[in-house]
Amino acid sequence: MNQLDALMAAIGAAPALPGARCRGRSHLFDGGPAGEDDEIRAARIGQALGLCHRCPALADCRRWHDALPVSQRPVGVVAGRVNTTADRGQPPRRVVAS
Ligand code: SF4
Known part of the structure:
Protein backbone atom coordinates (compact mmCIF):
# COMPACT_ATOMS: atom_id res chain seq x y z
CA MET A 1 0.00 0.00 0.00
CA ASN A 2 1.48 3.34 -0.95
CA GLN A 3 1.49 6.46 1.20
CA LEU A 4 -1.53 8.01 -0.45
CA ASP A 5 -3.62 4.85 -0.14
CA ALA A 6 -2.55 4.42 3.48
CA LEU A 7 -3.48 7.96 4.38
CA MET A 8 -6.83 7.80 2.66
CA ALA A 9 -7.61 4.53 4.36
CA ALA A 10 -6.53 5.98 7.71
CA ILE A 11 -8.89 8.91 7.50
CA GLY A 12 -11.70 6.82 6.10
CA ALA A 13 -12.08 8.94 3.01
CA ALA A 14 -10.87 7.50 -0.22
CA PRO A 15 -11.65 9.87 -3.06
CA ALA A 16 -11.60 8.30 -6.47
CA LEU A 17 -8.46 9.52 -8.19
CA PRO A 18 -8.63 7.95 -11.63
CA GLY A 19 -5.39 8.10 -13.52
CA ALA A 20 -3.35 9.03 -10.44
CA ARG A 21 0.26 9.28 -11.59
CA CYS A 22 1.60 8.37 -8.16
CA ARG A 23 0.25 4.81 -8.25
CA GLY A 24 3.14 2.40 -8.14
CA ARG A 25 5.62 5.23 -7.60
CA SER A 26 5.51 5.70 -3.84
CA HIS A 27 9.33 5.74 -3.78
CA LEU A 28 9.14 9.18 -5.41
CA PHE A 29 6.34 10.59 -3.27
CA ASP A 30 7.06 9.35 0.24
CA GLY A 31 9.11 11.34 2.71
CA GLY A 32 12.32 9.62 1.65
CA PRO A 33 14.84 7.69 3.71
CA ALA A 34 16.76 9.20 6.60
CA GLY A 35 20.07 10.57 5.40
CA GLU A 36 18.97 10.87 1.77
CA ASP A 37 21.47 12.84 -0.28
CA ASP A 38 20.25 16.41 -0.90
CA GLU A 39 20.69 16.20 -4.69
CA ILE A 40 18.93 12.88 -4.91
CA ARG A 41 16.12 14.20 -2.73
CA ALA A 42 15.72 17.29 -4.90
CA ALA A 43 15.62 15.18 -8.07
CA ARG A 44 13.12 12.75 -6.56
CA ILE A 45 10.83 15.53 -5.37
CA GLY A 46 11.12 17.28 -8.73
CA GLN A 47 10.00 14.12 -10.50
CA ALA A 48 7.07 13.68 -8.12
CA LEU A 49 5.98 17.30 -8.50
CA GLY A 50 6.16 16.96 -12.27
CA LEU A 51 3.92 13.90 -12.15
CA CYS A 52 1.44 15.72 -9.90
CA HIS A 53 1.25 18.68 -12.23
CA ARG A 54 0.45 16.39 -15.18
CA CYS A 55 -1.95 14.23 -13.16
CA PRO A 56 -5.58 14.11 -14.29
CA ALA A 57 -6.62 13.74 -10.64
CA LEU A 58 -4.78 16.83 -9.42
CA ALA A 59 -7.86 18.99 -8.78
CA ASP A 60 -9.64 16.32 -6.71
CA CYS A 61 -6.43 15.35 -4.95
CA ARG A 62 -5.67 18.96 -4.03
CA ARG A 63 -9.20 19.54 -2.76
CA TRP A 64 -8.82 16.48 -0.49
CA HIS A 65 -5.31 17.46 0.61
CA ASP A 66 -6.14 21.07 1.35
CA ALA A 67 -9.16 20.07 3.44
CA LEU A 68 -6.97 18.03 5.79
CA PRO A 69 -5.67 19.68 8.95
CA VAL A 70 -1.97 20.41 8.48
CA SER A 71 -1.14 17.93 11.23
CA GLN A 72 -2.80 15.13 9.24
CA ARG A 73 -1.28 15.85 5.84
CA PRO A 74 1.00 13.07 4.65
CA VAL A 75 4.71 13.77 4.62
CA GLY A 76 6.14 13.86 1.14
CA VAL A 77 4.72 15.05 -2.16
CA VAL A 78 0.94 15.11 -2.40
CA ALA A 79 -1.24 17.12 -4.73
CA GLY A 80 1.72 19.03 -6.10
CA ARG A 81 2.76 20.18 -2.66
CA VAL A 82 5.65 19.15 -0.44
CA ARG A 88 3.25 18.87 11.14
CA GLY A 89 5.00 20.21 14.20
CA GLN A 90 7.26 17.16 14.42
CA PRO A 91 11.02 17.27 14.69
CA PRO A 92 12.92 16.52 11.48
CA ARG A 93 14.07 12.96 10.95
CA ARG A 94 17.40 12.23 12.55
CA VAL A 95 20.23 11.00 10.43
CA VAL A 96 21.82 7.90 11.95
CA ALA A 97 25.41 7.28 10.98
CA SER A 98 26.15 3.71 9.95
S1 SF4 B 1 -1.92 14.91 -7.84
FE1 SF4 B 1 -0.04 13.84 -7.27
S2 SF4 B 1 -0.44 12.91 -5.27
FE2 SF4 B 1 -2.43 13.49 -6.19
S3 SF4 B 1 -3.16 11.65 -7.23
FE3 SF4 B 1 -2.04 12.87 -8.74
S4 SF4 B 1 0.06 12.14 -8.69
FE4 SF4 B 1 -0.96 11.38 -6.85
Missing part, protein backbone atom coordinates in the same frame (compact mmCIF):
# COMPACT_ATOMS: atom_id res chain seq x y z
CA ASN A 83 4.80 18.39 3.19
CA THR A 84 7.54 17.98 5.76
CA THR A 85 7.57 16.72 9.32
CA ALA A 86 8.25 20.30 10.39
CA ASP A 87 4.94 21.35 8.82
Whole structure:
Protein backbone atom coordinates (compact mmCIF):
# COMPACT_ATOMS: atom_id res chain seq x y z
CA MET A 1 0.00 0.00 0.00
CA ASN A 2 1.48 3.34 -0.95
CA GLN A 3 1.49 6.46 1.20
CA LEU A 4 -1.53 8.01 -0.45
CA ASP A 5 -3.62 4.85 -0.14
CA ALA A 6 -2.55 4.42 3.48
CA LEU A 7 -3.48 7.96 4.38
CA MET A 8 -6.83 7.80 2.66
CA ALA A 9 -7.61 4.53 4.36
CA ALA A 10 -6.53 5.98 7.71
CA ILE A 11 -8.89 8.91 7.50
CA GLY A 12 -11.70 6.82 6.10
CA ALA A 13 -12.08 8.94 3.01
CA ALA A 14 -10.87 7.50 -0.22
CA PRO A 15 -11.65 9.87 -3.06
CA ALA A 16 -11.60 8.30 -6.47
CA LEU A 17 -8.46 9.52 -8.19
CA PRO A 18 -8.63 7.95 -11.63
CA GLY A 19 -5.39 8.10 -13.52
CA ALA A 20 -3.35 9.03 -10.44
CA ARG A 21 0.26 9.28 -11.59
CA CYS A 22 1.60 8.37 -8.16
CA ARG A 23 0.25 4.81 -8.25
CA GLY A 24 3.14 2.40 -8.14
CA ARG A 25 5.62 5.23 -7.60
CA SER A 26 5.51 5.70 -3.84
CA HIS A 27 9.33 5.74 -3.78
CA LEU A 28 9.14 9.18 -5.41
CA PHE A 29 6.34 10.59 -3.27
CA ASP A 30 7.06 9.35 0.24
CA GLY A 31 9.11 11.34 2.71
CA GLY A 32 12.32 9.62 1.65
CA PRO A 33 14.84 7.69 3.71
CA ALA A 34 16.76 9.20 6.60
CA GLY A 35 20.07 10.57 5.40
CA GLU A 36 18.97 10.87 1.77
CA ASP A 37 21.47 12.84 -0.28
CA ASP A 38 20.25 16.41 -0.90
CA GLU A 39 20.69 16.20 -4.69
CA ILE A 40 18.93 12.88 -4.91
CA ARG A 41 16.12 14.20 -2.73
CA ALA A 42 15.72 17.29 -4.90
CA ALA A 43 15.62 15.18 -8.07
CA ARG A 44 13.12 12.75 -6.56
CA ILE A 45 10.83 15.53 -5.37
CA GLY A 46 11.12 17.28 -8.73
CA GLN A 47 10.00 14.12 -10.50
CA ALA A 48 7.07 13.68 -8.12
CA LEU A 49 5.98 17.30 -8.50
CA GLY A 50 6.16 16.96 -12.27
CA LEU A 51 3.92 13.90 -12.15
CA CYS A 52 1.44 15.72 -9.90
CA HIS A 53 1.25 18.68 -12.23
CA ARG A 54 0.45 16.39 -15.18
CA CYS A 55 -1.95 14.23 -13.16
CA PRO A 56 -5.58 14.11 -14.29
CA ALA A 57 -6.62 13.74 -10.64
CA LEU A 58 -4.78 16.83 -9.42
CA ALA A 59 -7.86 18.99 -8.78
CA ASP A 60 -9.64 16.32 -6.71
CA CYS A 61 -6.43 15.35 -4.95
CA ARG A 62 -5.67 18.96 -4.03
CA ARG A 63 -9.20 19.54 -2.76
CA TRP A 64 -8.82 16.48 -0.49
CA HIS A 65 -5.31 17.46 0.61
CA ASP A 66 -6.14 21.07 1.35
CA ALA A 67 -9.16 20.07 3.44
CA LEU A 68 -6.97 18.03 5.79
CA PRO A 69 -5.67 19.68 8.95
CA VAL A 70 -1.97 20.41 8.48
CA SER A 71 -1.14 17.93 11.23
CA GLN A 72 -2.80 15.13 9.24
CA ARG A 73 -1.28 15.85 5.84
CA PRO A 74 1.00 13.07 4.65
CA VAL A 75 4.71 13.77 4.62
CA GLY A 76 6.14 13.86 1.14
CA VAL A 77 4.72 15.05 -2.16
CA VAL A 78 0.94 15.11 -2.40
CA ALA A 79 -1.24 17.12 -4.73
CA GLY A 80 1.72 19.03 -6.10
CA ARG A 81 2.76 20.18 -2.66
CA VAL A 82 5.65 19.15 -0.44
CA ASN A 83 4.80 18.39 3.19
CA THR A 84 7.54 17.98 5.76
CA THR A 85 7.57 16.72 9.32
CA ALA A 86 8.25 20.30 10.39
CA ASP A 87 4.94 21.35 8.82
CA ARG A 88 3.25 18.87 11.14
CA GLY A 89 5.00 20.21 14.20
CA GLN A 90 7.26 17.16 14.42
CA PRO A 91 11.02 17.27 14.69
CA PRO A 92 12.92 16.52 11.48
CA ARG A 93 14.07 12.96 10.95
CA ARG A 94 17.40 12.23 12.55
CA VAL A 95 20.23 11.00 10.43
CA VAL A 96 21.82 7.90 11.95
CA ALA A 97 25.41 7.28 10.98
CA SER A 98 26.15 3.71 9.95
S1 SF4 B 1 -1.92 14.91 -7.84
FE1 SF4 B 1 -0.04 13.84 -7.27
S2 SF4 B 1 -0.44 12.91 -5.27
FE2 SF4 B 1 -2.43 13.49 -6.19
S3 SF4 B 1 -3.16 11.65 -7.23
FE3 SF4 B 1 -2.04 12.87 -8.74
S4 SF4 B 1 0.06 12.14 -8.69
FE4 SF4 B 1 -0.96 11.38 -6.85
